[in-house]
Amino acid sequence: MRRLLLGASVAIVLVGAVTYWAGEQTEVVVLRTADRDGRRYETKMWAVDHRGEPWVRVANPQREWYRRLLENPSVELVRDGKTTRCTAEPDTTPATAAEVDAAFRAKYGLVDWWYGVLLRRRAIPVRLAADAAPAREAGG
Numbered sequence: 001m002r003r004l005l006l007g008a009s010v011a012i013v014l015v016g017a018v019t020y021w022a023g024e025q026t027e028v029v030v031l032r033t034a035d036r037d038g039r040r041y042e043t044k045m046w047a048v049d050h051r052g053e054p055w056v057r058v059a060n061p062q063r064e065w066y067r068r069l070l071e072n073p074s075v076e077l078v079r080d081g082k083t084t085r086c087t088a089e090p091d092t093t094p095a096t097a098a099e100v101d102a103a104f105r106a107k108y109g110l111v112d113w114w115y116g117v118l119l120r121r122r123a124i125p126v127r128l129a130a131d132a133a134p135a136r137e138a139g140g
Contacts, residue, residue, distance in 0.1 A: 030044055030078035
């Protein structure tokens with residue numbers, strides 16, 4: 001029994017490590033959100049371009065970054081060394097969700113499927129509409 005538990009624990013750690021590694025091999029962006037008190041948070045995630053704009057997707061609507069985004073949709077997207085101020089606009093329509101899911105599958109392939117199996121529950125796509133302010137270098 002002890003060997004079985006040890007083997008299962010090692011397998012879980014390996015799956016987690018490989019999943020994390022695979023997820024970092026494609027484009028990863030940073031989304032900056034702020035809470036009610038103005039504290040800023042950075043969350044690493046995937047992004048796709050759809051309909052000429054960047055989109056992200058929350059795997060589970062209970063995630064803290066998504067809850068902050070709902071309270072304050074003014075966010076910053078750090079991508080390719082540039083920071084862009086955006087307004088986050090969740091879109092819960094089934095057609096949009098299917099289109100954005102297809103864009104993620106096309107870009108991230110098997111890793112997107114695997115993350116879906118492990119983490120995705122009621123995923124919601126979020127359009128990041130660029131504000132009028134120009135992009136700037138990341139870091140600020």
